[in-house]
Amino acid sequence: MTAPPQLTPDAALFLDFDGTLVALAETPEAIEVPPELVALLGDLHKLCGGALAVVSGRQIDVIDRFLAPLRLPAAGEHGVQRRDATGRMQEHKPPDLEAVLDVANKLAGAHPGLLVERKHAAVALHYRMAPDLEAVCRDAMWAIIAHQPQLEMLHGKFVFEVKLAGINKGVAINAFLQEPPFAGRVPVFAGDDTTDESGFAVVQPRGGIAIKVGGGPSLATHRLESTRAVFEWLLQARDLLAAAPGSPRAAPEADA
Secondary structure, eight states: OOOOOOOOTTTEEEEEEEETBBBBSSSSOOOOOOHHHHHHHHHHHHHHHEEEEEEESSSSHHHHHHHTOOBOEEEEGTTEEEEOSSSSSOOOOOOOHHHHHHHHHHHHHHHHEEEEEOOSSSSEETTOOOOOOOOOOOHHHHHHHHTTEEEEEEEETEEEEEEEETTHHEEEEEHTTTTTTTTEEEEEHHHHHHHHGGHHHHHHTTTOOOESSSSSOOSSSEEEEEEHHHHHHHHHHHHHHHHHOOOOSSOOBOOO
């Protein structure tokens, strides 16, 4: 893999959140979002003509809270929720996850190092503080969905997440690319986890740029080593785009 090229004015920029824009933490709420990151994303949103979206496993309202006052186009819960550039929200109907939640809660009750995260349409079981329980978590979550084809399990960094089958970040990115201001642009997607591979699989065949953040195998042909490297790359992109002839400095800001 090579370092990614600089963004061009015709880019459509898609960014994962945890592990890409912000460093991972022991719990989802313990992350730190530098104020300069929020300002940088606001600048890039304007310079890309509004064609910047956060594509995350988190819920969109949680992304908004961490990135306030920005309200960027976003896909949440791996595409189950999507807010387009006009602010219109689209959500898939959440599946029945009570049995999954019950299993996850019982497991977490028996093992204090586990954390259950109940999302709008998913249940995530985090084992970052108890990595030796990976197999226990995997087997328990898999057993409860083995005969439920409407559900699927994602394995991310120290987390197993049960969600609606067939919806992923690639589907969300593809939907954005059918709409203004993303349509007709060169898609660029940066992500750090296995859950981002579906996005890489969408952007690269379109002549876009896929960027793997951190180590590990990936479909992506470009790599940045850390969240800090992502920030530096985006910072350089902001400065170059701002200096480009015809820079859309007057494009509407992200809603506050």
